[in-house]
Amino acid sequence: MRADLDIIQEWIPAGSRVLDLGCGDGELLARLREHKEVSGYGLEIDPQNIAACLDKGVNVIEQDLDKGLGNFAANSFDVVVMTQALQAVHYPDRILEEMLRVGRTCIITFPNFGHWRCRWYLASKGRMPVSEFLPYTWYNTPNIHFCTFKDFEALCRERQVRVLQRLAVDREHRHGWASRLWPNLLGEIGIYHVSRR
């Protein structure tokens, strides 16, 4: 079971209407439906993931996030979630704006490129970091807009987005003393709960 989903689940009120962008195999929505009577939809483009959603009985809509959320009305969802997809969309700032338009609050998770391992890799080898956690080379990666926690928070400030909660965790989604102390250096994944100011 993915630990980030445990954390996200806690931030979503029971009975909410949830839109999950890049919902993967639908695990989050399946769990929210089961434990929190949440209704909602996942957006996904990968055929295998879509099939997995159908198998789980999760509502899945085949839709490309890069084409926006124009088909969803403003404030039509309680929570809009996007886990590990911010770095893979063409315009992260636009999707953030769209999420805040459609949902009352948003939950976003993304890998922190400011983590010391990334910094060390780049500094010592002079090459783009490739690891078990980010197992792609620069030319074949789906991740095209890496950022650090500081970068994301600067974007939030610039766009008048309020950070309600933030957790910096390691790749196992544990949040120990280290990532609390120096999140931008020691946190591998950021889990942000944001809303329009």
Add this chain to the structure above:
Amino acid sequence: MRLAFPEDSVGLVRPQMLHFSEPLTLACGRSLSDYELVYETYGELNAARSNAVLICHALSGHHHAAGYHSPEDRKPGWWDSSIGPGKPIDTRRFFVVSLNNLGGCNGSTGPGSLNPATARPYGADFPVVTVEDWVHSQARLADALGIQQWAAVVGGSLGGMQALQWTISYPERVRHCLAIATAPKLSAQNIAFNEVARQAILSDPDFHGGHFQEHGVIPKRGLMLARMVGHITYLSDDAMGEKFGRELKTDQLNYDFHSVEFQVESYLRYQGEEFSGRFDANTYLLMTKALDYFDPAAAHGDDLAKTLAVARADFCLMSFTTDWRFSPARSREIADALIAAGKNVSYLEIDAPQGHDAFLMPIPRYLQGFRSYMNRIAV
């Protein structure tokens, strides 16, 4: 003669017929005093009567959706890729009902049937039927078969429109709606193609105002042209290009207008020819009108979400990327309306080169999605 049918086939099937004597009032204001519906069933109705699936046919379809009518049959029913043991609509779990709609020419009461009022074939006097009328007649068929609620109503194209209409007309009688390669209403371009098809039929000298049967002829030429136009809209540019390109039948150009020169001309003529021999001209007119008239949101201020608000079913919509007759955007309109109405809906956009016809083809991802969705239906 064949020795055995494929293992995943429903095998040998026989059409059945039910007579209805309670008059059916139609949207056009007229009514049918009595009528017959021809249908086929595959699988077994369970004791709880909770596993029935209705298959709605498209423009030129009928009741024979799966299996074979005789051991010598070359081709199975029109949706055999999706119906059978182990197939997406698994007949080991579901009891499948497929009928020929009113106004059809494959056994159900239609323009070719005898008009009880005149003891002559209806011909052009057969009333115009709508998607809603079909759904009402299908509800009576369900009553007659002891089916209070369908586990699913399923259809592609015009059949998808019937499936949608079911969730609006009889929300409590449908648990799941699968509408494939369809649209919430026709576009002006769709209607335009239908009108060309109808004009081809109406202007055929053998049409005789729709009473051609009494003249012992059929408007073959008109029907052939209608089908040729229709057929072009069923295929994608790529699919046609792939299949025929600019390939010639013979080596040289003839510089005339009568010979069949390009392969694609030959194909269209063959399709038209074959169709004109088996389909009724009046039925073609009726079916295209039913398509043109379908617009359930019209009664609700063109608000599709409001229209679908009454639905209680869960929905599965599928479209095909190269379908330009009912493009993915048309299915997305339905999906968006269902989301706005807070319904459970899944939507798949299948990458397929075949155009509109893709919904009848065994495309792996399509069948996989279809199967996954059907599997989750509790019976």
